[in-house]
Amino acid sequence: MQKNISYSGFKKSAVMPGPNDAALFTDLYELTMLQAYFHENMNRQAVFSLFVRRLPPERNFLLACGLDTVLAYLENLTFTRDSLDYLGSLGQFSDSFLEWLGHFRFTGSVRAVPEGTPVFANEPILEITASLPQAQLIETFVMNQIHLQTLLASKAWRVVTAAPGKTVVDFGARRMHGMDAALKAARAFHIAGVAATSNVLAGKLYDLPVTGTMAHSYIQAHDNETDAFKAFVSSFPETVLLVDTYDTLAGIQKVIELADTLGDDFRVKGVRLDSGDLLILSRKVRQALDNAGLRQVEIFVSGNLDEYRIADLIKAGAPINGFGVGTHMGVSLDVPCMDIVYKLCEYAGEGKLKLSRGKPVLPGAKQVFRTEQDGRFVKDIIGCMDENLPGRPLLERVMQNGQRLPAGFRDLNAIRNDAEIQTARLPEPIADIHPADPPFPVEISPTLTALQQQIKKTFLKQ
């Protein structure tokens, strides 16, 4: 129930804007360009390509993610009356343009690398073929979502990889950048192999396993730790008890006492350590539990973890069963953004490129061909879409005439499985969390190179 309080001069803000507004989630320049195109009658077919210009030094590859959100957006993209009225109020747009915008639908096609596929610099993650205004308008949203979800899936894969055979769960909702990020993150993390999320809404939206037990505040609200453990276990017998609120080793003794008291009714699954030296503490805790005959009680740790700290703990042989990873994975702390771009590469059948220094664009619709040998990826070739090159073509047609094709509907768990299979085929140094030297080889086909040179020459002659 929305309360209708209003104070004069106060514009009440929504907790989160509704999906009807998504068409306005765009940079103003997309709309000014659209009006110019409208008045110029420039609506012939364009091809735009979305790719990451260069890999961050901390990433040997990226795990493509976010396509499903993009397709959902494109299927439902319309301007509400309310949105059109707002645009009219800006005083920059003509009535005839706004009327045209009122009928706007995305009727183009999308070719994309399936979610969960490893990709490299300059490889198109998706390509849009549509009338120029349609392909232009969607730039901001499409970049925003593919950037975020690919960024986070790529980070999470590293965290999961650092903890082979262990459980990694997502605790990041509280410090990720807003609600949308935290929700999309949980889905991206699932694709990357994360076992569960603490984010209940993400669990509901994406059918993900959800997990969580208790905070320090629960312990503190009770008179003492023992009372808190007893009370919580009576509601959730198979829980994980948080033992570091006051002193980790004293906390463990209370768990052991509880096991003595409850006897066969003691079904606590594990304990969680959230502070201190996790290597030393996990060893002492393991020993104390084992000495008390509680070998089945597992040890979970959390607190400022990332792939590097986890790898160190694993290497040192820390007896840890699971990791709760929050902020560092949630904001992709070492690489919070990437040089992702969405570039016009063809208009009205002519290849396009840009000559700005250090920012080359490969012209025309493209395909990525991935060669495999003995079950491992060997190299990629970026070629023209219609080329017939050795290797498996990565981009699939997922939407046509604004409608998803069967390849555009992929079950989330199938994507997760596929991500596991695909990343297992990366050369070992590329699948490592440390920088690979040399990087994975990505070539440009001779035909595409020739096309690029030819367009450049034609242009410079003008």
Next chain:
Amino acid sequence: MQKNISYSGFKKSAVMPGPNDAALFTDLYELTMLQAYFHENMNRQAVFSLFVRRLPPERNFLLACGLDTVLAYLENLTFTRDSLDYLGSLGQFSDSFLEWLGHFRFTGSVRAVPEGTPVFANEPILEITASLPQAQLIETFVMNQIHLQTLLASKAWRVVTAAPGKTVVDFGARRMHGMDAALKAARAFHIAGVAATSNVLAGKLYDLPVTGTMAHSYIQAHDNETDAFKAFVSSFPETVLLVDTYDTLAGIQKVIELADTLGDDFRVKGVRLDSGDLLILSRKVRQALDNAGLRQVEIFVSGNLDEYRIADLIKAGAPINGFGVGTHMGVSLDVPCMDIVYKLCEYAGEGKLKLSRGKPVLPGAKQVFRTEQDGRFVKDIIGCMDENLPGRPLLERVMQNGQRLPAGFRDLNAIRNDAEIQTARLPEPIADIHPADPPFPVEISPTLTALQQQIKKTFLKQ
């Protein structure tokens, strides 16, 4: 119009979840704790405090932001039938608890530092006083929003400060972390002094000035730059032309030719450079424009800008009128997250603290007293809420019994003005973008210190 395509096994994802779902945007452990509290009848009054444990070395202060979203959330917090059904499906929650949850409303009170106020480490940004379950449930959402918005307002203030007298605009939507972040960012940036945003939806939601002109793709879609400039200017005579698609200095010659052709009809406001050495290019461009009698044409620049690069350009005397700042401000690249926490500090009238190493909590409801001298802030004292200390108390009561008080309704432009006034009162080294040594002095009052010691003693005696 939502299309109803469905493929078996495919759960269609929303572009963005609706605001009705906000109650489920929480960590699962909040709900498991709530059930435990429910069955234990633990519903006495609790005080939780939200603060940043330590300032990042790159920040001399933070600009508090996000309260309005928190209050909107608290006012509207209910569990829909759909949400309760989902929770029931998890098999962890009792029917009686879920029934209770169906009646859940936030009826507590909120005391907070006004948005746009500079704050320091350990100072409560807000404190919640409510029944224990109410105050607990909201943790995840409240932290998520105050963290994000404070992070971004603090970063944007630095960017604006680095460009005194110049225009800074937000171009970040495409690489910020999701839609929610980009929208809340535009509002936070406005508070911090950013002049306008490119994000149309943010403009609509928060009544912000929106801005934007053209992308490289617009130029490329035309046969040549001159045609593109002419066409765009006929739709938007007072636009800013993007001149670096092929070669910046050649682009400027085309602008000058256009001015010659159009004569008095030439009303182009400026040109934008998005690549290359911005210092050298802006000088050459300024000279070329001036030589052509186009002194009124301003120079805007963009491309990987942050407060440090802007400060360098300003220091070198670059003839630049405005800066378009995107990703670096949008993800707060140097500090993408902070050590923000939400801690129980009182339950049933008793102060609470946590003894985990390096993670101290100040007990009880608190107040921050800010002393001023000769128009500058001198020091802060964190004291107990009811203490009478010298200085201006920063926390105000903004919500009571779940209803906003007048202080909880603040006009966005009033907040922006207030932020400007408040930050102008910071000591000069603190208001600098470089680290201040010593940092701004924040003391703990003797009464609060004594309370902390007393609780610690009582606890350790147990």
